Amino acid sequence: MSHHAPLILDIAGTALTEADRVRLEHPLTGGLILFQRNWHDREQLELLCAEVKSIRPDILICVDHEGGPVQRFRTDGFTHLPPMRAFGEMWMKDKGGTGTGAMAATNAATAAGYVLGAELRACAVDFSFTPVLDLDYGESSVIGKRAFHRDPRLVSVLAKSLMHGLLRAGMANCGKHFPGHGFVTADSHVDIPVDKRSLKAILAEDAAPYEWLSTTLSSVMPAHVIYPKVDSRPAGFSSRWLNDILRGQLGFGGAVISDDLSMAGARLIDGREVSFTEAAVAALNAGCDLVPLCNQSLGDGRAVDELLAGLDEALAKGQWRASEASEQRRLALLPVGPALDWDSLMAHPDYMRALDLIP
Template sequence: MHQHAPVILDVAGLELTAADRPRLKNPLTGGVILFARNWQDRHQLLELTSAIKAIRSDLLICVDHEGGRVQRFRTDGFTHVPPMRAFGELWMDDGKGAKAVPGSGALRASNAATAAGYVLGSELRSCGVDFSFTPVLDLDWGESGVIGDRAFHRDPRVVALLAKSLMHGLLQAGMANCGKHFPGHGFVKADSHTDIPVDKRSLKAILADDAAPYPWLSSTLTSVMPAHVIYPKVDMRPAGFSARWLQDILRRQMRFDGAIFSDDLSMEAARRLDGQVLSYTDAAVLALAAGCDMVLLCNQSLGDGQAVDELLDGLAQAQANGRWQALEASEARRQALLPETAPQPWDDLMVQPAYMQALDLLP
C-alpha cells in the first residue's frame, strides 16, 4: 500500500528551488497547487510541471481554473473561459418572437458548458497540469461577493445539469473534477478568506436547495471541497471540520465516495475553531479526522516556507502519536484523481477538430 499523502502544498516561484524539492519528496505530500505567480508562459509551466513529476510521478498538480475571474493562466494562448453565470444566462435564452424554441437555450447551454470543460481541461493538461478545482456548485443568490458570477444559476437543477455538462467536457480531456463549496456558499455575504460566514438556515432548507446538486451528481463528481461556512443549526464547526457534514451527510446520506479536500488552511478563519486559532498541524489533524482525504496549505512556500515544513513535520509527529490514521481509502481516492491518459501536446491540440469546434461553442 502507498503511504497516505494528504498534503497539497505550493511552490514559491517559476521553477523549483532547493527548498521545494525535499517538500515534494516528503511521503506526506500528495500534490501541488499552482498560482498565477507560478506562471510566465506555457514553456515555463511545462518545465515546472515536468520538474515536479520528475521528483514523484504520482503528485497531483492542481490549479483553481474555473473561467471568468478565477483563472490563473490567461496569456500565451490560454482561452479566456467565460464565467459560469454566462452559461446560466444562455440556458434562459430561448430566442425571441416567432423563432423562439422552448428549451433550446438549455440544450445550447449544456453543449457550451461541455465545450468549456473540454477547452479548459485539455489546455491545462497540455501544460502538465492534472486537475482543476471546478465546477462551482454554489447557487447564485445574488448575495455573495466571493461567489458572484462564479455560480451558474439560482436554480439547483440548472446548476446540476450545467455542472454535469462541464464535467463531461473535463472527462473528454481526461481530467477529474471538484464540486465546491459543499453544502453551499452562495447564501452568505461574508468572505471566508477573512472571517467565517454563518448560514443560519435549517438542515432541511439547505438540503432542499443549496446542497441538492451533490446527491444528483453523486455518479459524476470525483471530488468535493467543503465550504468554509458555519451552519449552526447543523454543527458549530465549519463544514470542512465537521464529521456531521462530511461523514454523516455527504458520505452516508448522499453516498458520495470520491475525494474530499479541505479548503486552504492558511486562511486564519479556517483555523479559528471554538474561539482559538489553531496551528496548521492541529487544523489539518481536525480536518482529516472530520473526513477530509486531503488538506490544502496555500501561499506558505513564500519566504522561508516555514509553515509548510511545520505542517509536514507536525503531521508526521501526529501520525506517530496516533492522532490521525493513514487511510488506504483516502490514498486510493487521491490516486483516482490522476489522469489515466497521455495529454496532447499544445500544437496538436490547436489543430484538433474537437478542440476547434469546442472553441466555437463558447458563449
C-alpha cells in the first residue's frame, strides 16, 4: 500500500510532551505547524525542531510567517518584515513612468523572501505559508494589507520576486487563498464567506496569479470560501476547483494544502456540520494533499487523537485512498541545501545587503 502522511498537527507548548511524541510518530502525521505560543526564543525553537526531526526526520515543520500582521516569531533577533502591501506601494512610487518603482519593489520583495526563509531555516523551521496572492479590494477584514496590490499582474510579479528570495534560502512557497479571498468581507476563521461572482470573472482577476505562477508555486492553499456559481462547496472541498480548475485548467502540479480544518469555513459541508475526520476525508477526496488541524492540541488534545484514529479508520474502510503522488508533493516542500546557522547568517554579505533593501 502506498504511504501518505497528510496531516499537519500542532502542539500546545514550547517543548514536546509524551502525547506530542506519540502523535508525531503516527504514520498519518506529515507536518507540524508552529504558533506564537510555541516560541520563547531561538535556542528553544532550535531544540524543539531538532527533537521533532529526531522522531520523524521527514516531517515538514511549518509556520505562518508572512510579514506585517502575520509573523509568529518577532523577538530575539527576528527581522520585523513589512506587510506585503508595502511592496505594492513601493511599486506605485514611480518616478515619472520610468518603471524604477517596479524594479525597486521586485528587488525588495526578493530581499524580504530571502531574509524570511534564511532566518526560519537558521532555526530549523522548514516552510512558511507565504505569499498571499489575494487581491486587495479594500473590503476583506482578514486579508487587508497582507495583499500586495489590487492588480493581479503586480501581485504575480511581486509574489514571484518574494518566492525567488525564499528559493535562494532553499525554501518552498505556498500561494494562498485559491482562487481568491480578497473580494469577500467575511473572515473564514469565524464565518463562511460567499463570493457570488461568475467563474469567468474570478479567473480573469483573482485566480490569474495562479495561472501565471504555475511554474513557480510549490504549493497552494485553497480558500474556505464558497463560490456558488462554480460549486456549492468551499474551494478546499471542491474537486471542481482543485482538480478541474487549479490542476486541469491552470496547470498547477504542486501540493494542495487545505486551510485549517478547525476554521468555521471547514466545519459545514453541503449545509451539514461535520467532524474533523469527515472534513479531512472530504478535503483529501476533493484533491488536497495535506490537511492542517490547528489549535486543537490545547487541553487534552482529544480532537487531534480522534482525527488520527478517525482518518486511520477511514483509510482502512476505503473512504479515502493514500496517494503516493501526494506524498511526493509533500516531500518536495522540505528545504533544499544546507542552512546557515544564525551567527553565520548574521555576518553573511547577502543577508546584510537584503536587510538594507527591505522597506
